[in-house]
Amino acid sequence: MAAEKSLDKLRGEIDRLDDALHDLLMKRAEVVERVAALKEDGGQVTLRPGREAEIVRRIVARHGGRFPKPTLARLWRELISGMCAIQGQVSMAVYSPERGAGYLDLARDHYGSSAVMTPWSSPGQVVRAVAEGSANVGILPMPDRDDGELWWTSLMGDSTDLPRIVTRLPFSGATRSDGLEALVVARQSFDPTGYDRSWLGVETLPDVSRARLRAVLGAAGLEPTALAATHRQSDSWLHLVEISGALSPDDRRLAKLVERREPVLRCALLGGYPVPLSPEDLAD
Structure with a gap:
């Protein structure tokens, strides 16, 4: 009793x-x-990937007790997504190859159960949907995956309306059994947090080795964390490079990178993302 x-x-x-x-x-x-x-903004949905990442990182860092941190992070992501829905419906264009729904799962885990998702069979269709405004965000395969389409080269144009990379998934640090990751693009500028990575599209003369490209980037004061992909053309090569820290279009290091025009012909800032939570961040 x-x-x-x-x-x-x-x-x-x-x-x-x-x-x-x-x-x-x-x-x-x-x-x-x-x-x-x-x-x-006329009632338009405005996502703040950097601000959202700061919120989740702060909550996880201050957490104590036995309630699991991965569950806490996912709970707060759903909370943030619901609050964004108050401002308007979030629509997503999601790369969805013929086999598997992994990218749909990544999108749902991050943007919540209320987000509207439209699957597309190619990365190019996802980029176009975001560029044309029929989707707020696009979920795309990591560029180092062998998916056959170099979607990142379409972000290297001069138009200010081109989508930009804003997030990397999964953010919560939860590793999928298949190791699947994705990048998120949107028609907005990257939102720095102080703990970030940036993406550069770099056009060089042909036959530039990875070692030489790293050296040229380092001489300009840029720290490459990954040389993700290379597209070899007859008269030039296009490289996708991940850089430590948050870059802005007017960063002097970008001008320094191309001032000699040998071997770098031009570079384009394709966006960036807040560094995802690590397993150590989410450990008890």
């Missing part, structure tokens, strides 16, 4: 905590509505 009374008391405490959590959730939604009212 005493044990049953103790259980009833604890269950009552859980109910009161649930009510308190729900009250705070409703208050948070009210603040989000006020933020949306102050924005001058």
